[in-house]
Amino acid sequence: MQTTIEKRPATVRRGAAGLAVAATLATTVVGAAVAPAVAADAPPTPSYDFSDCPEIPAGVDAPRWKCEVLTATGSLTLGSRSIPELAPxxxxxxxxxxxDGSKGQVWGALRGAPTRVPGGLLGNAAGDHSRxxxxxxxxxxxxxxDFYSAGTSLGLFTMRxxxxxxxxxxxxxxGGDAPIELRLERAGASQWVSKNPSIIKFDAYDDVFTAxxxxxxxxxxxxxxxxxxLPAKAGNTITLSAYYTFKTYDQLSPR
Incomplete structure (x- = not known):
């Protein structure tokens, strides 16, 4: 039986480490990217901060546990409103x-700055110019x-x-009482941006979630x-361009 271990949800704070999503997004990214093409003329990669790496369960083998950091930017449509450029x-x-040999997971954190909604509360120029x-x-x-039992998707990830x-x-x-459930699907092939450190770029989307x-x-x-x-059962989409990296726990600095 698979065992999943998660910490209490981390409060999202302003700012993001690197470029910029449930999650999503895990080792499945690497596993599904067998011998991906090396990106030619790749853009500058984000710098990664491992300070949000969570504590792992007692008694596990630290070199076999990875802290994974994913940064992503993209676009979002909720109901009838589209946001063309999400903050990282x-x-x-x-x-x-x-x-016991089963697979374990521990949640770390999600960090993201607010993204302005074009038109503000009223959906017009006044909302763009009035604080x-x-x-x-x-x-x-x-x-x-859940980045293991996700079927064909990259991972299951819920957001508010x-x-x-x-x-x-x-x-x-x-999504306060009923968080938005994302199951991101890959869009195209993954690309190795760097082998040392290991950084892989991929695109993903979900266009069937409920808002x-x-x-x-x-x-x-x-x-x-x-x-x-809102509420909207259809027409909701999220697209992400993501970079993924990791370190094993024996490589992380002591806290």
């Missing part, structure tokens, strides 16, 4: 064999991930998006949901 996101988690009427989405970990505006309470969240209504938004909750056309 970074996802960190660990995986490796447990003492009071501005609207941004900040990604957060939804509390569930916090709606940020001077006129909205902090608790205004899309729930926002809740916790106070009197403007209806406006937020109308703005995005």
């Amino acid at each position: 996101m970074t996802i960190t988690h660990a995986e490796g064999p447990l003492p 009071l009427l501005s609207l941004s989405l900040q990604p957060e970990y939804g509390g569930r991930s 998006f916090r709606a940020l505006s001077p006129l909205l309470p902090h608790g205004c969240v899309i 729930p209504a926002a809740d916790g938004c106070g009197p403007l909750g209806g406006l937020v949901n109308d703005r995005f056309g």
